[in-house]
Amino acid sequence: MGFRSGALNGLVQTILKLTVPGVADFYQGTEFWDQSLVDPDNRRPIDFAARTDASVQATPLAELLAGWRDGRVKQAVIARLLRLRRRCPDLFVRGRYQKLTLEGPRAAHLIAFMRELDGLQLVTIVLHLPYRLLGDGDALMMPPDTWRETVVCLPGSRSEMVLHDVLRRYDPLVT
Numbered sequence: 001m002g003f004r005s006g007a008l009n010g011l012v013q014t015i016l017k018l019t020v021p022g023v024a025d026f027y028q029g030t031e032f033w034d035q036s037l038v039d040p041d042n043r044r045p046i047d048f049a050a051r052t053d054a055s056v057q058a059t060p061l062a063e064l065l066a067g068w069r070d071g072r073v074k075q076a077v078i079a080r081l082l083r084l085r086r087r088c089p090d091l092f093v094r095g096r097y098q099k100l101t102l103e104g105p106r107a108a109h110l111i112a113f114m115r116e117l118d119g120l121q122l123v124t125i126v127l128h129l130p131y132r133l134l135g136d137g138d139a140l141m142m143p144p145d146t147w148r149e150t151v152v153c154l155p156g157s158r159s160e161m162v163l164h165d166v167l168r169r170y171d172p173l174v175t
Helices: 002-021 048-055 061-066 072-088 091-093
Strands: 096-099 101-103 110-116 120-127 151-153
Touching: 002 110, 002 120, 048 072, 048 091, 061 072, 072 091, 091 110
Parallel strands: none
Antiparallel strands: 096 110, 101 151, 110 120
């Protein structure tokens, strides 16, 4: 279970790195899982062919999560969020950061915030302490009823919001 919770924490760190205020910084070669105990450096061999092959595939997120051990899910998250940052640079440079309120039985297991600029909003919801939620098996996903009665409180009128899951789509913001 340790590697699974570590992988989930790695995905959370990756998502946060790309959505919180500031500059997203990655070490070359850590687009897949990196289990080194020190900062990676350029002296390590990097399998560029594997990264290139994985980066051009429009693989659905569910399939990548099912095969999470190969690390392609991490690369896909990076690619999709970098694409979003490129399409909406002002949101990430000047966008306001707002912590969102969480309520319910699993609220302590989530971190949620919103970035907003000129009516464009990005809501980020990530896991906190996933080890306690993982059951048996090898899947990274938790059963859907895990989140029953846990609510993310969005500001304003939700009836006016149009939500897109930018991680599930290969090309974010394309409807």
